[in-house]
Amino acid sequence: MxxxxxxxxxxxxxxxxxxxxxxxxxxxxxxxxxxxxxxxxxxxxxxxxxxxxxxxxxxxxxxxxxxxxxxxxxxxxxxxxxxxxxxxxxxxxxxxxxxxxSLTLLPWLAVVHGGLGRVGVLTADAGALKAQHFLGAGWQGSLPALEGLQDGSEFRQVILEGQRDDLDMAAMAEEVATATRRLMRKVTLDAIVLECTDLSAFVDVVRREARCPVYDIxxxxxxxxxxxxxxx
Missing domain, CATH: 3.40.50.1860 (Rossmann fold)
Structure with missing residues (x-):
């Protein structure tokens, strides 16, 4: 059709x-x-x-x-x-x-940035993101560096648990910035992929903290x- x-x-x-x-x-x-x-x-x-x-x-x-x-x-x-x-x-x-x-971007970015080890992933819940998600997205190598938002109170209450619908943008931006800094301390990165679509509105926050290309869906x-x- x-x-x-x-x-x-x-x-x-x-x-x-x-x-x-x-x-x-x-x-x-x-x-x-x-x-x-x-x-x-x-x-x-x-x-x-x-x-x-x-x-x-x-x-x-x-x-x-x-x-x-x-x-x-x-x-x-x-x-x-x-x-x-x-x-x-x-x-x-x-x-x-x-x-x-957006994890489907990873095989392409491994070529663009010279290896998945240089591309990190910011996710909603690092503990819930498993190998089968990466396999489903077409990636079969070692898992990239991960950092999650699951411990942020605003992110957890509004997005992960659905306790309320009102989103405090300033509080969310701070939690995203903090998670980005944690990710950057783990390994030197050339790029970051935002697994979570709820993070797309904060791509500029991640880019400012990471100072590298940031990809979202x-x-x-x-x-x-x-x-x-x-x-x-």
């Missing part, structure tokens, strides 16, 4: 969450220069994806991806980097490009849309 680029070039499979999505976030429509079709996976929240994935969730992603393709999108994305474990399965059942996670999706003939 020919993608309806003008109506909705990008379809996003979204977790069921209600916290504030700031500008720069994948789920803020003004983060893109083209229309976006959002498909919320009802009942699938962050705790379930991180700690209780399984065949039922995989089948739901496959079903919803097929529906988005039938509706005419020219590319499909995921709203959480932990969807990487399902990247290959979803990409196999549709004929449009699929980017469920939003510009990666812009590249895919351009390749499909969408917004320029």
């Amino acid at each position: 020919r993608a309806n680029i003008e109506e909705a070039p990008l379809g996003v499979l979204c977790l069921d969450s209600s916290f504030t999505k700031p500008l720069g976030h994948l789920r803020h429509p003004d983060s893109f220069r083209h229309p976006v079709r959002y498909r919320v996976l009802e009942g699938v929240d962050i705790p379930r994806l991180l700690h209780a994935p399984g065949d039922a969730l995989r089948d739901l992603l496959l079903e919803q991806a097929r529906q988005l393709e039938a509706e005419g999108v020219c590319a499909i994305a995921g709203s959480c980097g932990f969807m990487a474990r399902y990247q290959a399965q979803v990409a196999e059942v549709v004929s449009v490009p699929v980017v469920l996670s 939003v510009p990666a999706l812009d590249l895919v849309i351009r390749a499909c003939g969408g917004s320029r």
Whole structure:
């Protein structure tokens, strides 16, 4: 089916969450220069994806991806980097490009920056990010340096646990900056990938602290849309 680029070039499979999505976030429509079709996976929240994935969730992603393709999108994305474990399965059942996670950037960045050992990952929860997520994203080497936001009170309460919907941007920015500094102390890095889509709105904070290139899913999706003939 020919993608309806003008109506909705990008379809996003979204977790069921209600916290504030700031500008720069994948789920803020003004983060893109083209229309976006959002498909919320009802009942699938962050705790379930991180700690209780399984065949039922995989089948739901496959079903919803097929529906988005039938509706005419020219590319499909995921709203959480932990969807990487399902990247290959979803990409196999549709004929449009699929980017469920920014972790899919890692094989490319290993070439661009001369080896994965020089590329670190800032993630929502370092303990929950496992080898299968990297395998799903196409990476088969040693795991990169990781740092998570799971110990930050603002990040944990609003995003990981869903205790409230109001997001304190200043508090979140400070937690992101602190996590970035921890990551940079672990190893000398040439670049950082933001696994968590909730960190895309804070890419400038990470870049300022790290003083190196920082990659997230939003510009990666812009590249895919351009390749499909969408917004320029």
